[in-house]
Amino acid sequence: MTAIHRMAKMAGAMASPARLKMLEFLADGVARSATDLAILADVQANTATTHLQVLLKVDLIKVKKQGRYRFFQIRDEVVGDMLEVLGEQVAYLSHTQIPPQTEIAFARSCYDHIAGWLGVNITHSLIVNRYLEEQTNGNYSLTANGETFFSDLGVDLHKVKKSRRQFARACCDWTENKNHLGGALGAALMGSLQNRQWIRKNPDYREIFITKKGKQGLADYFDLNL
Amino acid sequence: MTAIHRMAKMAGAMASPARLKMLEFLADGVARSATDLAILADVQANTATTHLQVLLKVDLIKVKKQGRYRFFQIRDEVVGDMLEVLGEQVAYLSHTQIPPQTEIAFARSCYDHIAGWLGVNITHSLIVNRYLEEQTNGNYSLTANGETFFSDLGVDLHKVKKSRRQFARACCDWTENKNHLGGALGAALMGSLQNRQWIRKNPDYREIFITKKGKQGLADYFDLNL
């Protein structure tokens, strides 16, 4: 195996949207489970496994086993450099205007729940309407009114509560520097809004599009003027 | 086409040893013909064409048509950065010791002729022994003694002279900053030394290995102490 061969393998490991999404997501250094990464990359769990094996083989990521979980983590911060350089080159060489930061920041997903301006403001609305309450540990709890509200929206609260995931996590968004609703409830909410066709998620990126129907619905339910 | 997709395409363009060899070779900014690049990458001309199309599509290289030639050139110096970063990551992440610069500089090929310390010193020997003479245009011409000498080594001078390539080019080596013999004659010389099994070329990289037999032969014919 020569240097050239190794370089080709390394480049090959990054030559897949699914793997790039995983890497980008892991770039912050936080370890995530295989399932999370599968959801993020929008593939089945077994497909995610093979992608993760590819990344492991070229040492871009490392893995910690913890009980029945396997947590994957970026191998080294320098990996972020490579992603950055790659991204810059693409922006520069294909002289494409990358969608401006503001647009993505407006409505984006934090892999399975709504982040960005939209996520922050939905969460804010839930709190001022007393559907959610902030707990001392920083996370949220659902009020009685909240139960009705979420059920109205089509969220299967029974299923959400049964999930092993953190129920209603407060997730901090770097673009807004404010919290938004994550965890099992956040994911279920996003699922419902997608079912209602209020939002549509770009499968390739973290953008969220709001439909015409969604504009109305979001205004009615969350007091949002879009 | 999203940013992630573009990044994947870009990485994919570099995920082939043949294309990486071409890119590395072109990194100096000099434009080369498709045939030269095919020889370098050790593939047929038509295969080289498809590789070059891939590189063109992601804008890593550009092309100038000149008569029946098509000269390919790195699109921008920044491409070199990406290769460097990729190389560094590979060296770092796969904790492999890349052969030290001095070793490659010692004996390397300039795709089809001998460069590096070895190339420079062979050429020097050819000149002091008056087998080659430096011309005013910077290139070389063969003396009567030179004809005998090269024929002795097994070079088919008839065939070399018939080639449309520049006969005996003076090629400048960046590691030595001195000229070495290129062109049709330089290529034929390297071919003969390979036939005699004095040198062996690593097919994947630009390294040249000198065999035991080669050590003796190079000492006898070129006054080189190895």
Next chain:
DNA sequence: GTCATACTTCGATGAAGTCCGAATTGTTAG
């Protein structure tokens, strides 16, 4: 123990990539 969950392995399939030989197009030299 039983069941749900997290993850992997296996097998199949369709898509894409690599490569070559042969034929084709276009250009230059004589």
Next chain:
DNA sequence: CTAACAATTCGGACTTCATCGAAGTATGAC
């Protein structure tokens, strides 16, 4: 015009890749 050469296109054989469903392994909850 013809021959040689540079490069491409075409058709194929072959390999690798991405993906999924189904089945299997391991772990934790009760």
